Amino acid sequence: MGTNRRVLVVEDEPVINGAVTDRLAAAGYDVVRAFDGPGAVEQFRTSEPDVVVLDVMLPGLDGHEVCRRIQAVRPVPVLMLTAADDETDVLVGLAVGADDYLTKPFRMRELVARVAALLRRVERAAELTETGTTDLGDRRLDPVARRVWAGDDEVHLTPTEFDLLLCLAASPGVVLTRERLLREVWDWPGASGTRTVDSHVKALRAKIGAERVRTVHGVGYALETGR
Numbered sequence: 001m002g003t004n005r006r007v008l009v010v011e012d013e014p015v016i017n018g019a020v021t022d023r024l025a026a027a028g029y030d031v032v033r034a035f036d037g038p039g040a041v042e043q044f045r046t047s048e049p050d051v052v053v054l055d056v057m058l059p060g061l062d063g064h065e066v067c068r069r070i071q072a073v074r075p076v077p078v079l080m081l082t083a084a085d086d087e088t089d090v091l092v093g094l095a096v097g098a099d100d101y102l103t104k105p106f107r108m109r110e111l112v113a114r115v116a117a118l119l120r121r122v123e124r125a126a127e128l129t130e131t132g133t134t135d136l137g138d139r140r141l142d143p144v145a146r147r148v149w150a151g152d153d154e155v156h157l158t159p160t161e162f163d164l165l166l167c168l169a170a171s172p173g174v175v176l177t178r179e180r181l182l183r184e185v186w187d188w189p190g191a192s193g194t195r196t197v198d199s200h201v202k203a204l205r206a207k208i209g210a211e212r213v214r215t216v217h218g219v220g221y222a223l224e225t226g227r
């Protein structure tokens, strides 16, 4: 799979950093690396990667703080690496702008697939912009600039929250199953994935108004435009 996309790999353990870097390079990515928190923020600014693979446990700044800082510079898809299947770690990661996570130990093939899926989502969201869905009642959505406004105030969404909103907004009032949202927004139908959808819907609701996203219990979600 040829690609000129650039990946920033942040991991302080040299063996894992090297293995991830080699595997992504073999898949055709341009890979840049960092080994601690401050180095990751600096490398993000100078090398402008398209996607970031980010370990949570890092010297200097932890992965959550790194994620918060780089998302403030520029929205970017982030795949978080967590040391254990720790739900708190995952929820904190999603809250600071991570889009997906992998629990150590992980298979390299799985990591490469997740990175590719993150990049495809960004591209698909760009295609969705051509549907021109910008009217959400009293919210305005600018698909090209990837920004959302409530009156004169900007609503700050993570890249995943924006893609989720864009997907829902493409079919306002229509109930989209969690499986469909996983496929269209995350591009992977993982068995554990519906919890990921629920977490991001919860975060999106907190930002755009709980009444905007209707829950259809046991099925999925629908966007209410207030019209």
Ligand code: CA
Binding pocket: 011, 012, 013, 055, 056, 057, 058
């Ligand atoms: Ca580490």
